[in-house]
Amino acid sequence: MTDIEDLIAPLVTFRRDIHAHPELGFKEHRTAGRIAEALREAGIEVTEGIGGTGLVGVLRRGDNPRTVGLRADMDALPIEERTNLPWTSTKPGCFHGCGHDGHVAMLLGAAQHLAADPDFTGTVNFIFQPAEEGLGGARHMIADGLFERFPCDRVYALHNWPGIPAGTIATRPGAIMGAADKFAIRIMGKGGHAAIPQDTPDAVLAAASLVQQLNTIIARNIPASAAAVLSVTEIHGGHAHNVIPAEVTVGGTVRTFDPAVQDRIEERIEQVIKGISTSFEVECALDYDRYYPATINDADAAMDALSVAAQVAKAKLAPEPAPTSEDFSYMLQARPGAYIWLGQGRGDGSPPLHNPHYDFNDDVMATGIRLHVALAHHWLGA
Numbered sequence: 154m155t156d157i158e159d160l161i162a163p164l165v166t167f168r169r170d171i172h173a174h175p176e177l178g179f180k181e182h183r184t185a186g187r188i189a190e191a192l193r194e195a196g197i198e199v200t201e202g203i204g205g206t207g208l209v210g211v212l213r214r215g216d217n218p219r220t221v222g223l224r225a226d227m228d229a230l231p232i233e234e235r236t237n238l239p240w241t242s243t244k245p246g247c248f249h250g251c252g253h254d255g256h257v258a259m260l261l262g263a264a265q266h267l268a269a270d271p272d273f274t275g276t277v278n279f280i281f282q283p284a285e286e287g288l289g290g291a292r293h294m295i296a297d298g299l300f301e302r303f304p305c306d307r308v309y310a311l312h313n314w315p316g317i318p319a320g321t322i323a324t325r326p327g328a329i330m331g332a333a334d335k336f337a338i339r340i341m342g343k344g345g346h347a348a349i350p351q352d353t354p355d356a357v358l359a360a361a362s363l364v365q366q367l368n369t370i371i372a373r374n375i376p377a378s379a380a381a382v383l384s385v386t387e388i389h390g391g392h393a394h395n396v397i398p399a400e401v402t403v404g405g406t407v408r409t410f411d412p413a414v415q416d417r418i419e420e421r422i423e424q425v426i427k428g429i430s431t432s433f434e435v436e437c438a439l440d441y442d443r444y445y446p447a448t449i450n451d452a453d454a455a456m457d458a459l460s461v462a463a464q465v466a467k468a469k470l471a472p473e474p475a476p477t478s479e480d481f482s483y484m485l486q487a488r489p490g491a492y493i494w495l496g497q498g499r500g501d502g503s504p505p506l507h508n509p510h511y512d513f514n515d516d517v518m519a520t521g522i523r524l525h526v527a528l529a530h531h532w533l534g535a
C-alpha cells in the first residue's frame with residue numbers, strides 16, 4: 154500500500170507541468186499522453202482515443218462484479234493567464250483557469266494508490282475526459298461506447314470549488330448545476346438609407362425592443378419558486394451612422410434546473426420573436442441550442458458521497474445548485490452517480506474559477522485523492 158502523503162510531492166510537480174502546458178478541448182494530446190504513461194507505470198491497463206483525446210484506465214481485481222467510474226476533465230480555457238507563478242502557462246491565450254490540471258493529478262493519485270492497494274476487489278474505471286469547457290467531451294466519450302466498453306454501476310466526478318473552504322466537501326441530491334442553453338436571433342430587415350426610414354424595416358429598433366422583451370420572460374412567465382437566468386450578451390449589426398443595417402443578431406444564454414422551466418422559456422422566446430416580426434415588419438430566425446443539460450445527482454449516490462466525504466474531510470449538504478453547468482450531466486443521464494464539490498477556498502478572497510489569476514490549490518490534493526479512493530472502496534464494498 155502506498156501512503157497517499159508519499160504521492161503528493163510528485164503529483165504537485167505533475168500538476169504544475171500540466172498547468173505550464175495547457176491544451177484546449179479535444180487537443181489534450183500531451184496531457185493525455187502524460188496521463189497514459191503514468192497510469193501504465195502504475196500497472197494500470199490504458200485505452201486511449203475514446204471520444205477524441207479521452208482515455209480510460211482500468212483496474213480490475215478479484216471476481217467482484219461491481220464497477221465504479223471516477224472522472225476527471227483535462228482541458229484548459231482560452232484565457233490569458235495573469236498569475237505570474239513559476240508554473241505559469243507557456244502558451245499565450247491558453248490557461249488552466251478551471252483547475253482541471255488539479256482534477257487530473259487527483260485522479261491519477263487515486264489510480265496510483267488503488268493500484269498499489271491489495272485491499273479491494275471489483276473494477277475501477279479512471280475516466281480522463283477531454284473538452285469539458287463547452288464542447289461536450291463527455292457526450293463524445295459516451296457516443297464512443299464509454300459505458301459499454303467500460304461498464305460503471307456508478308460514476309463520480311469532483312470539481313475543485315473556490316467558494317467552499319479547503320477541507321470541506323459538498324454535494325446534494327437532485328440538481329447541482331444548471332442546464333446551459335444558448336440562443337442567437339437573426340433579425341432581418343432590408344437595409345437602406347438612414348434618412349429614409351419609412352422605406353426600410355429597422356432591425357436596430359427591433360433588436361432594442363427584443364432585448365427588453367426577452368428580459369421580461371423570467372420576471373413574468375417563470376414562477377418565483379423556480380430558479381432561472383436569461384442573459385442577453387451579444388448584439389451585432391450596423392457599421393455606419395447613415396445606414397439602417399439589413400440584419401442585426403442578438404445572442405445570449407439561458408440557465409435552468411428543471412426541464413419544464415427550460416421548455417417554457419424557449420417557448421416564450423419563440424412567441425416574443427413572432428411579436429417582434431409583426432410589429433417591426435422584420436423576419437426573425439431563432440437558433441436555440443441546449444448544449445448542456447442540468448447536472449442531476451442520483452439521490453442515493455449523492456447521500457453515499459456525503460457519508461464517504463465525512464470520512465476524509467468535513468462534509469456538507471449543499472443548500473442549492475450552482476447556475477454554472479457541466480457536461481458530466483451527460484454521464485449522470487447515462488449512469489447513477491454524483492458530482493461533488495471539493496472546497497479549495499483559501500479564505501483570502503482568492504480568485505474564482507475562470508479568472509486570469511486563478512490557480513488550483515495544491516493543499517487539497519490529498520483530500521481529493523482520499524475522496525476518490527473512499528468512493529471506490531465504498532461502492533465496491535471493500
Ligand SMILES: [Zn+2]
Nearest residue numbers: 251286506507
Ligand atoms: Zn470551467
Ligand SMILES: [Zn+2]
Nearest residue numbers: 251253285312
Ligand atoms: Zn471545470
